[in-house]
Amino acid sequence: MAPSDLELLRGTLDLILLKTLSWGPLHGLAVVRWIEQTTHQRLQIEEGALYPALHRMEQRGWLEAEWGYTDQGRRAKYYQLTALGRRQLALELRKWSRYSEAMGMVIAAEARP
């Protein structure tokens, strides 16, 4: 399968970013790399959309940004979930699993009775 053949569904970017950051602080580039690796390049994030999403989430108080240093000693901006962000993640997860469950039922249906 060629990379980036899956278009991102609307509204799922927040969930992806929250989940990505749920293990600890990351800078923007690391977020992109992690998503690419985890989804084996199937899900390609448009990098341009990533940063505005991160900043907006910071504004909402879901994330906290802090400057730090990478292993190579470079200065980078790290994002970290706040308590509010964790609550939001749980909420989005519940929403998503209900959604995909419903989608699954539709797809698995065999014939109209």
Add this chain to the structure above:
Amino acid sequence: MNWPEFRRAFRLPLGKRAVKGEVAAELEFHLQGRIEELMAAGLSRTEAEREARARFGDLPRIGAELERIDREMVRRRSLAEWLEGWRRDLRQAFRSLRRTPGFTAVAVLTLGLGIGANTAIFSVVDGVLLRPAPFQEMDRLVMVWQTDRKSGTLREPASLPDYFDLQRESRRLDRLAGFVPAEITLTPDDGEPSRVATLLMTHGLLPMLGITPLAGRGFTPEEDRPGAPRVVLIGEELWERLFLRDPAITNKSLRLNDIPHAIVGVLPASADFGTLQILGAAAYGRGFADRGGPARVDAWLPLRPNPTPESRGTHPLLMVGRLGAGVGLEPAQEELTTLAAGLERTYAQSNDGRGIFLEALPEVVFGPVRPALLVLLGAVALVLLVACANVANLLLARATTRMREVTVRAALGASGRRLAAQFFAESALLTGAGVILGLGLAVVGLRALMGMAPSDIPRVGSIGIDARVLGVTMAVAAGVGLLFGILPMLQLRGGNIQSLLQGERGSSAGKRHRRLRSALVMAELALAVMLMAGAGLLIRSFWRLHQVDPGFAAERVLKAEFELPRSRYSRRIEAQRFADELRRRVSALPGVVSVAIAGSHPLDAGFTSSIVVPGREAEAADWPEPSIRRVDAGYFRTVGGTLVAGRFFDASDDVEAAPVLLINEAAGAQFFRGTNPLGQRISLWGAQRTVVGVVGNERIHGLVAATPPAVYMPVTQEPVSGGSLLVRVRGNPAGLAPAVRATVRELDPGLALFGVEPLGETLSNSLGQRRFTMVVLGAFAAVSLLLAVIGVHGVLSYTVAQRTREIGIRMALGADQGNVRTLVVGQGAVLAGAGLAIGLLGAFALTRVLGTLLYGVGATDPVTFGAVALLLGGVALLASYFPARKATRVSPVEALREE
């Protein structure tokens, strides 16, 4: 996967300027990372850069969007942080104030008293004097008084023919109108008849004043003629009470003196142009203004004047005029004097000695109350000064005791701004609480003032709390609170932390504070002394007035007034029968000692008439007209009048007997100086009457004014169709009022009884304005004294606390308790002495402004000033006693161990 080690660099800086750089750095980091990745995968640098940018998308647009989001975030966060900072400061301030409840209570109370008293008094002055009157071109309105050279009176009503002549001939007055006060009986469809204050007025009065009816219309010239159909304008209050503000009011009618009057309109409550004040200023013909207590005009009737030639001798009409455009008072006065001289020549008999006196209407209405109100205004400003000094004092004391705390915190790195914000928050809290308390006190105080205010203060009904007044007072108080609240901060900035940390005792700031506080306390004491001197003088005046012998014994006398309607009592015999029956029935009531019926009660100026002593006609031309009083045989016994010579009236002085009269001492001195008046004859009302007695002066013009000449005639010879019923009782006169009312109702259910009150009350009401000024000024003096005492106590307590160590040393070295007490009390005495000296000097300079408010005492009455000095000295010593006692309990050992 491996998590990159996360090493903290620094917090995200908050600042709009930093946003741009941060966004650029973040994006740059991203692109560089990508480029390195791509180069590692084999791309050349140029290709890698192009690929990375392509993957990212529209870099400038995204960058701009990020900046926008971040800037918005920074803005919101700094606002939130600012608010949070304030909340924290206020919370801390609240806690810190709660730790010192004594200080907080006194400071808030002081501020509240200052603000409340000022707002209340300013509101009164503003409502009465400053706010524009609801009349067009008030400054062109003048009272046109008639003068009498013979009696020297300046303010008399005019006769109808004179009014018409002046109105026709004056060019410098562009309008002239007039009114006559009257009281008439209003008989509602249901309910008891009542007596209402009425003005009979010329139809031009309302248009001239610019008063427009709320409903309906004013009077037409046709309605203002003799024999015209009966019409009436009613007041707003009556409209509300009797007709529930029925808009169809002009279809209704009102029964007045038993005659139906068609209602043509309603006049607004604000239409009072100073009726009571004008009437009060008049030499006679004052109508219901003599009643005392609040009188409101409820109905207006057309005058329907009938200027017959004979009527030139009677003077009922109060004239109000309007100066022509651009005409001053003086030219108009000149013209009217000329016109009056012409009338004098033409009608020598009636107009001899009659002139005209023009007086600006505002002067008449506001003139009498202005001095009292301005004095109160000045006094309340002094109270505010004392309050501010006290608050400043308290805050300074607090600041000094907290100097260490502040210094330590500053040394530990609290920023000046942070500390200032906290002090500011404390001051703001104190001031805010003071303002709320002050507003409450102002509302309560204003209500009390209005309840106490005598009716001769104009426009009392229009007074309300004024927002501007409150604003100004609040600003002054808040200014003082904040200034002295953050003073310690300013000192911290100027002084050096090192010396402060070493101990406040030696610090120069502490000394400066102490000097400033002592100065403030002295100022407070001095201001309190001035207020006390003023209040003391008024109290002495009032006391002196109460010692004035009114010429009658008002205690235990009940007064009730009535007026017999012409419709039912047209003949003499009917009025007489009513009077006899009333006297008989009231005499039979339990507890009644004696009963009298008189044309006017002892505090009613009544009316005047000219007299002639046969053989001395030439002299009589220059005699003032005496007050004419008709009384019955029981009058002097009932009111407790005194007989100087001859006899009182008795039952033998009836219609059949020869006409007799009594004169008062003033009349004796005026008309019969050097001769024995008894047996002399006086010609009055077309009959020659023999003087059978001389009675003591009854103060018919009130306690302050001199008593004019008066003559008394028996009602049996000159009956009255109305007047006063006077009843002397054994117990409380007010208790008899219901029985008297019931008796009158039995006798004539259609008759309205009015002015029912103990005569003593009438007497004290006549001093209403003086009592008002005295009570208010007295309250101010008491408040300022209290505040000053708090100040003295505060300063001394503080000194004792500060000098604990010194006192301890002194005691260790052998000083006994007496020495220590003297030390502290001595300091109090110095403060009190200085304050007293300054205050007395100020009082010497200032009490002059009391002027006419004083009676029987000089403005620098030594007795009053001495009493003030004693009181203040005593209270100040008392205030220093407690700190002194505390000082004597200092234990030398502990004092030295301390610190």
